[in-house]
Amino acid sequence: MHNTTTIDLPTPARALAIGAHPDDIEFGCGATLHKWGTAGCVVSFLICTDGSKGTWDAQADVASLIVRRQNEQIEAAKRLAAIGEVRFLGETDGELGVDRNLQSKVAEIIRELRPQVLLGHDPWKRWRLHPDHRAAGFLCTDSVVAARDPHFFPEHGTAYHRPDELLLFECEEPDHLELVSKVNVNAKVNALLAHESQFESTHGISSVDSTEEKASFAENIFKHCRRSIPKAGPMTHTSPKTDNTTTSSAPHADEVHAEAFKRMTGL
Numbered sequence: 001m002h003n004t005t006t007i008d009l010p011t012p013a014r015a016l017a018i019g020a021h022p023d024d025i026e027f028g029c030g031a032t033l034h035k036w037g038t039a040g041c042v043v044s045f046l047i048c049t050d051g052s053k054g055t056w057d058a059q060a061d062v063a064s065l066i067v068r069r070q071n072e073q074i075e076a077a078k079r080l081a082a083i084g085e086v087r088f089l090g091e092t093d094g095e096l097g098v099d100r101n102l103q104s105k106v107a108e109i110i111r112e113l114r115p116q117v118l119l120g121h122d123p124w125k126r127w128r129l130h131p132d133h134r135a136a137g138f139l140c141t142d143s144v145v146a147a148r149d150p151h152f153f154p155e156h157g158t159a160y161h162r163p164d165e166l167l168l169f170e171c172e173e174p175d176h177l178e179l180v181s182k183v184n185v186n187a188k189v190n191a192l193l194a195h196e197s198q199f200e201s202t203h204g205i206s207s208v209d210s211t212e213e214k215a216s217f218a219e220n221i222f223k224h225c226r227r228s229i230p231k232a233g234p235m236t237h238t239s240p241k242t243d244n245t246t247t248s249s250a251p252h253a254d255e256v257h258a259e260a261f262k263r264m265t266g267l
Contacts, residue, residue, distance in 0.1 A: 007179060019120070032178040119261075
């Protein structure tokens with residue numbers, strides 16, 4: 001828990017982002033992942049559902065849509081300089097649960113990939129409508145507990161692993177910012193534009209040829225990433241040498257580009 005806003009973790013060696021659907025991770029933390037990926041972090045993705053309900057076309061070929069959405073996710077990860085793995089749990093879209101079997105699968109992936117920083121949906125966000133986002137968030141938090149403790153799922157045959165940090169996006173009460181550049185936000189936009197199957201239903205883009213609508217979409221992403229920071233006041237920065245946070249009252253820019261998270265430490 002943090003009483004002040006922390007800014008910028010040291011670039012982790014490995015990071016794993018867990019999302020409910022293809023494109024959720026890009027919306028939640030795409031610019032941050034690009035910043036870390038270009039700085040040498042091995043960024044991996046875990047997508048919980050197959051995205052099979054991600055269309056308004058009642059006549060859509062669902063099997064083809066699943067394959068398309070996986071391919072779009074793989075391309076999006078490349079656009080974020082993510083050189084780690086892209087894994088898919090393959091649960092049915094809209095029906096994601098939080099049970100012991102899935103907890104075991106996610107915990108095993110955490111143990112295998114051994115991220116220093118784990119990122120996922122905030123499951124405690126009030127009035128969250130989509131059940132998969134809520135479930136994916138709880139899968140993330142429940143599975144990190146299992147991954148860190150040796151007596152959970154010993155049948156994995158993989159050493160237990162405790163990440164250093166958990167960052168929750170789409171969060172109810174953000175207390176951590178990752179400052180990002182315009183280059184990072186542009187990469188986030190380009191990664192989201194890899195999800196062409198979602199243009200109509202999510203992005204508000206009617207056609208792949210609609211330059212004007214794509215520009216409007218990009219503008220909205222940039223607006224969402226703009227954050228106001230007081231010129232002076234209690235801000236904390238993480239030290240790349242010690243991983244500790246220190247308080248600073250030095251001046252800060254009025255407006256920056258950043259992604260906001262709930263930060264959980266001492267996992």
